[in-house]
Amino acid sequence: MKTACINVDVDPLVCYYAIHGIETSGIAEDPVYIHGIRRFIELFDKNSVKGTFFITAHGFDAKNSGILQEIVRSGHEIADHSFSHNYQLTRLPKEEIFQEIKKNKDFLEETAGIVCKGFRSPGYNSSEELISVLKSVGYTYDSSLFPSISYYIAKWLLINLKKLSGHNSKSIISSFADAFGKYTPEFIDKTVRDTKKEGNFVELPMTSLFPIANIPLIGTSIITFPSFLLGWMLKISKSRSFINIEAHGIDLCDAGESSDFDPLKGKQPDLAFSLGRKIERFQRVIDFYKNQGFEFKTLAEVAEMKLNGKLDQQKKGEKNG
Numbered sequence: 001m002k003t004a005c006i007n008v009d010v011d012p013l014v015c016y017y018a019i020h021g022i023e024t025s026g027i028a029e030d031p032v033y034i035h036g037i038r039r040f041i042e043l044f045d046k047n048s049v050k051g052t053f054f055i056t057a058h059g060f061d062a063k064n065s066g067i068l069q070e071i072v073r074s075g076h077e078i079a080d081h082s083f084s085h086n087y088q089l090t091r092l093p094k095e096e097i098f099q100e101i102k103k104n105k106d107f108l109e110e111t112a113g114i115v116c117k118g119f120r121s122p123g124y125n126s127s128e129e130l131i132s133v134l135k136s137v138g139y140t141y142d143s144s145l146f147p148s149i150s151y152y153i154a155k156w157l158l159i160n161l162k163k164l165s166g167h168n169s170k171s172i173i174s175s176f177a178d179a180f181g182k183y184t185p186e187f188i189d190k191t192v193r194d195t196k197k198e199g200n201f202v203e204l205p206m207t208s209l210f211p212i213a214n215i216p217l218i219g220t221s222i223i224t225f226p227s228f229l230l231g232w233m234l235k236i237s238k239s240r241s242f243i244n245i246e247a248h249g250i251d252l253c254d255a256g257e258s259s260d261f262d263p264l265k266g267k268q269p270d271l272a273f274s275l276g277r278k279i280e281r282f283q284r285v286i287d288f289y290k291n292q293g294f295e296f297k298t299l300a301e302v303a304e305m306k307l308n309g310k311l312d313q314q315k316k317g318e319k320n321g
């Protein structure tokens with residue numbers, strides 16, 4: 001059985017302000033929590049898809065705790081996205097990295113009444129210290145590896161163009177080598193690329209497609225790419241045994257529903273598209289994989305299958321790309 005995952009990084013709007021170097025004194029009613037998450041839950045439930053939501057305590061308001069309960073009630077997974085959503089997490093001393101993970105784990109487990117199993121790093125940055133912390137708190141998986149050369153080039157350009165225009169982006173690149181990682185679930189030891197035949201900790205990389213460029217199949221590409229290009233990507237991806245689509249809460253927001261989107265207009269390309277198109281595109285992707293015989297699972301379920309030797313792996317000889 002082939003496996004597909006959709007996961008939603010619930011980054012509050014203040015994270016986008018930070019990426020683009022926009023000063024803010026905070027956001028009273030974050031539309032990502034009010035509209036974005038709810039629409040993903042509706043989309044998943046309508047399609048009987050089990051998804052994973054990566055939640056950070058950063059920008060979280062206690063009045064939003066009901067939405068976490070809703071995620072759990074619908075049978076979806078809540079996973080750790082760090083306490084402060086600090087893009088420079090991997091540059092912190094190990095004890096502070098530990099606090100970032102442990103505090104968010106405790107926050108999620110108390111607020112949502114769950115046991116947290118996995119992690120995604122803000123900005124996908126990883127390090128040996130970070131992986132060792134994730135293992136020490138009892139997680140079974142990490143999903144921060146983004147084997148996409150085009151993503152790293154785009155990110156490098158964004159950081160440096162911001163610098164040139166006098167706005168400092170909070171974004172960093174911890175390792176360019178991650179762009180060349182594998183795209184299949186693998187046991188890892190020290191780093192996201194340090195794969196082993198056996199183990200007790202799993203890396204679940206996000207999906208990218210095409211050799212050389214490795215274009216990411218993520219919410220932004222699903223929404224913004226021309227229809228034929230998305231169709232092409234889907235067609236190429238169907239021979240894979242594992243698809244892991246990363247989306248963001250903002251992907252199912254409408255730029256017109258809150259004035260807090262105004263400073264991001266022209267900076268976040270997906271905000272220019274209608275909500276109708278966004279929902280239609282995600283629906284198309286879900287329909288495609290279902291028709292191709294993929295089964296949608298949470299990342300924790302995939303990690304569990306890998307740990308128990310029950311995950312169908314890529315055919316031998318199939319190339320990365």
Ligand SMILES: [Zn+2]
Binds near residue numbers: 009010121122123
């Ligand atoms: Zn994030």
